[in-house]
Amino acid sequence: MGKKKYDYKPVPFRGSGFQFKNNYWISPVVFIIFLILWHVGTTIGFISNLVLPKPAEVLIAFHDLYVTGDLYLHVGASLKRLILGWTLGTFFGIILGFSIGLFSLVRAGLAPIVAAIFPVPKIALLPLFIIWFGIGELSKVNIILFGTLFPTIIAVYGAIDNVDRSLIRMGQSFNLSWFSITRKIVFPASLPAILSNFRITAAIAIILIVAAELIAAEKGIGAYVQMAGSLFAIDRLLAGIIILSCLGLIANWLIGFAEKKLLKWRNL
Amino acid sequence: MELVLKKVSKTYGDLLVLNEINLNINEGQIVCIVGPSGCGKSTLLRLIGGLESPDTGSIEARGTPPPGCLNPLTYIFQDFSLLPWRTVEENISLVLEDHSLSAINRNEIIESVLQRTKLTEFSDRWPRELSGGMKQRVGIARALAVNPSVLLMDEPLSALDSQTSEILLNDLIELWKKQNFTSVYITHNLSEAIRIGHKVVVMSRRPGEIREIVNIDTDIADRKIRNIELEEHLWNLLKDEAIAAERELENG
Numbered sequence: 001m002g003k004k005k006y007d008y009k010p011v012p013f014r015g016s017g018f019q020f021k022n023n024y025w026i027s028p029v030v031f032i033i034f035l036i037l038w039h040v041g042t043t044i045g046f047i048s049n050l051v052l053p054k055p056a057e058v059l060i061a062f063h064d065l066y067v068t069g070d071l072y073l074h075v076g077a078s079l080k081r082l083i084l085g086w087t088l089g090t091f092f093g094i095i096l097g098f099s100i101g102l103f104s105l106v107r108a109g110l111a112p113i114v115a116a117i118f119p120v121p122k123i124a125l126l127p128l129f130i131i132w133f134g135i136g137e138l139s140k141v142n143i144i145l146f147g148t149l150f151p152t153i154i155a156v157y158g159a160i161d162n163v164d165r166s167l168i169r170m171g172q173s174f175n176l177s178w179f180s181i182t183r184k185i186v187f188p189a190s191l192p193a194i195l196s197n198f199r200i201t202a203a204i205a206i207i208l209i210v211a212a213e214l215i216a217a218e219k220g221i222g223a224y225v226q227m228a229g230s231l232f233a234i235d236r237l238l239a240g241i242i243i244l245s246c247l248g249l250i251a252n253w254l255i256g257f258a259e260k261k262l263l264k265w266r267n268l
Numbered sequence: 269m270e271l272v273l274k275k276v277s278k279t280y281g282d283l284l285v286l287n288e289i290n291l292n293i294n295e296g297q298i299v300c301i302v303g304p305s306g307c308g309k310s311t312l313l314r315l316i317g318g319l320e321s322p323d324t325g326s327i328e329a330r331g332t333p334p335p336g337c338l339n340p341l342t343y344i345f346q347d348f349s350l351l352p353w354r355t356v357e358e359n360i361s362l363v364l365e366d367h368s369l370s371a372i373n374r375n376e377i378i379e380s381v382l383q384r385t386k387l388t389e390f391s392d393r394w395p396r397e398l399s400g401g402m403k404q405r406v407g408i409a410r411a412l413a414v415n416p417s418v419l420l421m422d423e424p425l426s427a428l429d430s431q432t433s434e435i436l437l438n439d440l441i442e443l444w445k446k447q448n449f450t451s452v453y454i455t456h457n458l459s460e461a462i463r464i465g466h467k468v469v470v471m472s473r474r475p476g477e478i479r480e481i482v483n484i485d486t487d488i489a490d491r492k493i494r495n496i497e498l499e500e501h502l503w504n505l506l507k508d509e510a511i512a513a514e515r516e517l518e519n520g
Contacts, residue, residue: 170349173319174363174414175339184362188353265353265394 053235061239070224075243077219078209081137082247085144086205093149093201094194097156101190102182107157114153122147122204123211135216140209147208148201155197159190192266195259202251206244221247269331269340269417269450270295271316276325278311285311287475288325293418295331298444298451298488300465302458304506304513308476309454310422316452317341317420333417338367342416346423348403350395350410357382357391360410377413384443385409401432408440419451425460437463445489458502462495464488470505473513480505 035055041047042054065071099106100114126143133139163186171181213222221240228236271293278286285308293299293316301309314320316327318341333340350359357378364374382388385405395403404424411419424440425433441464443449455461461468468482482502484491 166345166347166349167351169319170343170345173317173339173341173343174366174410176363176366180366184365185351188351263353265396 051234053238057235058238058242061233061235062242065236065239071243073219074221074224074240075247077217078213078221078247081140081144081212081220082205082209085141085209086148086201088141089145089148089205090152090198090201092145093152094156096149097153098160100153101157101160102186111157114150118150118154122208126212126215130216140212140217143212144205144208147204151201151204152194152197155200156190156194159193160186162193163189192259192263195255195262198255198258199252202255203248206248206251210244269329269333271418271450271452272328272330273316274326274328276312276315276322276327278308278315278320278323284475286315286322287477289476289478291469291478293450293452294466295450296448297466298449298453298464299467299469300453300455300461301469301471302455302461302502302506303471303476304473304510305456306513306516307471307473307509309471312471312476313343313420313422313452313454317343319343329418331417334415337415337417339363339414340417342411342414342419344404344407344411344419344421344424346426348395348400348407348427350403350406352395355392355394356387356398356406356409359395359406360413363410363414381409381412384412385439399432400428401436404428404436405439408436408443412443417450419449421451421453423454423456426456433457433460440464441488458499458506459494461502462498463491463493468502470502473509 038047038052039055042049042052062071065074096110096114100110101107122143125146126139129139129143129146133142167185167189168181171185176184209220210222210225213220214226217223221243225237225240228234228240271291273289273291273293276286276289277284289312291299301312303309311320315322318327329340351362354362360378360381361374364377369377378391379388382391385408387402387405387409390398390402395406398406404427407424425436428436437460444451444464453461453464462484465484466488468484469478470480470482471477472479482498484498
């Protein structure tokens with residue numbers, strides 16, 4: 001009688017993939033490769049200079065902007081409008097959003113109007129705003145205010161609707177005042193959604209300021225890009241676009257920083 | 269304080285959830301309410317604490333709350349209901365902040381309840397860092413902080429694993445031995461009810477009615493971990509309805 005033979009095999013591991021690992025060095029490497037390809041392509045003529053200038057030329061455009069003081073002028077003008085419009089829009093948006101979220105009478109009155117205006121692309125209102133407020137600062141600040149107001153209202157009252165009812169019940173069961181429940185339960189519970197909405201409104205604000213400055217402005221990044229475009233100065237045009245990208249990144253970073261500070265209870 | 273329920277009924281839409289509930293909750297007693305799911309036990313508890321109002325009947329609180337009582341009818345919730353953006357200490361502080369207490373007084377209360385629930389070294393932790401059992405300890409500490417006359421517990425141990433819930437049940441029993449609090453304790457766990465209840469109220473479902481009230485005379489301190497005979501008696505009362513409840517469709 002022969003011994004029964006067994007086939008010994010290790011159990012194969014099947015659980016790999018579908019997980020993100022932190023590879024911090026990848027993105028700078030990709031960026032540098034991209035710059036090299038751009039440089040080589042424009043130098044050997046594979047990419048026409050009419051389409052894309054050399055990276056160095058864009059850098060020179062930046063240098064010129066800085067030396068002439070135009071960088072400060074244009075970025076300063078855009079930033080002023082952005083900060084003013086976004087802050088006002090966010091401020092009123094939060095107040096109105098909380099009113100709609102907390103008082104059924106206000107909700108009945110305002111929610112339909114908000115729902116009707118929200119989907120209108122705010123760029124379409126620019127000509128109207130220029131007629132109403134002139135071609136000066138007021139029309140630009142107002143278009144940003146208007147553009148950030150409605151998404152904020154909707155995000156805030158949506159966030160309030162989503163506050164865990166059982167926490168509010170808990171507050172009531174301990175006889176907390178209405179004001180205490182609002183300040184200590186409803187507000188902190190809706191804060192994450194409000195902060196993540198800031199990312200969206202910041203992007204909207206940048207879109208609208210460029211649009212407004214493209215149409216009618218002497219100063220501002222939009223105006224600079226517009227001028228560069230009509231002069232066919234692609235190097236300057238690209239410099240303007242890179243500034244816009246940086247603006248967006250800085251806004252995003254600031255919001256991320258605020259989230260880290262204000263929502264430290266959420267993650268380590 | 270003593271609670272008296274007289275002919276309490278409650279309907280949601282067309283659905284009669286509770287039908288003429290008569291119940292006395294005596295001072296210093298723990299009344300356990302058991303019943304199949306959907307029998308309205310949680311609704312009954314919300315009615316008792318004034319978070320909902322009955323359609324007919326009355327719920328009366330008799331007697332005066334003890335001195336230093338900040339919230340006579342106080343809940344302990346199944347899902348703990350802790351604020352995730354407040355630390356353990358701050359969660360307890362929440363229910364004291366609306367009262368005019370000096371900071372020293374408030375800290376004394378917090379320290380005392382943390383110590384009674386064995387949470388002292390966790391006072392500055394976030395809720396997300398705690399195990400389920402620890403979270404419920406915070407819930408209990410928060411309830412004790414307002415020095416309640418009646419503790420209303422809605423399945424306080426149901427979200428915990430069986431070993432943790434055994435530990436917490438023992439702690440509740442210890443606490444009762446020290447403080448003799450009055451309590452309404454909702455549970456679906458029969459052996460839990462037999463361990464901690466002076467009275468076990470068995471409810472039937474749809475409409476929720478009181479089927480039987482079992483008085484347990486053995487001192488809570490002297491009870492064994494299981495009382496199979498009594499458990500079987502309660503189970504026989506509930507079995508058919510539990511089966512029916514399990515087979516029911518949502519909103520049927």
